[in-house]
Amino acid sequence: MIESKLTELLERTGDQTAVGPPPLDALRAGAARRRHRRTAAWSAVSALTVAAVIGGTTLLATQGSGDPSPPVATATPGLVPAGMRLVGLGHAAIAVPKNWGTNELTCATPKKDTVLIDVGAVTLCGMPRPVGVESLELGRGVPQVFDFHAEETLEIDGVRAERQRTTCSDEGNFLGQGTICTGAVFIPSLDVWFLAESSTNAEEVDRMLGRIVVEPDLVGVPGYRAIDRDGKQPTGEDYAPLLEQAGLKAEFRTRKSPGYPAGTIFTAVPAPGTMVAPGATVTITVAGS
Incomplete structure (x- = not known):
């Protein structure tokens, strides 16, 4: 999913759900x-x-x-x-x-x-x-x-x-x-x-x-597996905006993995659901080219 489509999806979802700050x-x-x-x-x-x-x-x-x-x-x-x-x-x-x-x-x-x-x-x-x-x-x-x-x-x-x-x-x-x-x-x-x-x-x-x-004073690390990409595996670029919206920072690491599209997420540390301080860094390991 390109960045413009992800942004459009997030905005559409936000319009459908009335949730205040x-x-x-x-x-x-x-x-x-x-x-x-x-x-x-x-x-x-x-x-x-x-x-x-x-x-x-x-x-x-x-x-x-x-x-x-x-x-x-x-x-x-x-x-x-x-x-x-x-x-x-x-x-x-x-x-x-x-x-x-x-x-x-x-x-x-x-x-x-x-x-x-x-x-x-x-x-x-x-x-x-x-x-x-x-x-x-x-x-x-x-x-x-x-x-x-x-x-x-x-x-x-x-x-x-x-x-x-x-x-x-x-x-x-x-x-x-x-x-x-x-x-x-x-x-x-x-x-x-x-x-x-x-x-x-x-x-x-x-x-x-x-x-x-x-x-x-804490925030849960959001998940990434349920990101809607029309049946395709979520990537680090898809996940980073969700971390930013939660007030967290994304740090990327790559791993050579033949057979996986570049950017495919393998792990996020701390894992989704972990309660951390706002501004904490989440390390995302993705497939490298």
């Missing part, structure tokens, strides 16, 4: 009021979660991505209890156990406890979700990957959010093997949504969504 002053005020309460609550939750969760750290290499990205890991361990990490987009993030994997999918179905972010293309096939598996997916824009409908409103660190209540159904597991419970949160002013799913019970979904936070 992040209310940073309100975010900082809300975060300051709630940080001490959050720390106490998470300390109890994380102790139970880390003991109960069994998950892998092996990454699934998405189609056409080359090398798998490193696991998403928060760059700010002081903000979350030991054993947990933050994963987010923009200024919205969620705490998950460190031993959860990232994009642990088989045929688009989570096989282990996992975070799903910047998944890219996956192969669809008949694969049931195992019992006792939790997953958290997050993305930008009005939720369209599932039938989101706001049923109640709440505040997260002083920021208004919309909540879709948790429901459980055997239909969620399309092979009819077990029950899937689902719940979601959308933060309109930050343009970020969170989808929690569990084949354990509804309480696990509510527990996961209760760990969403707003961090005005």
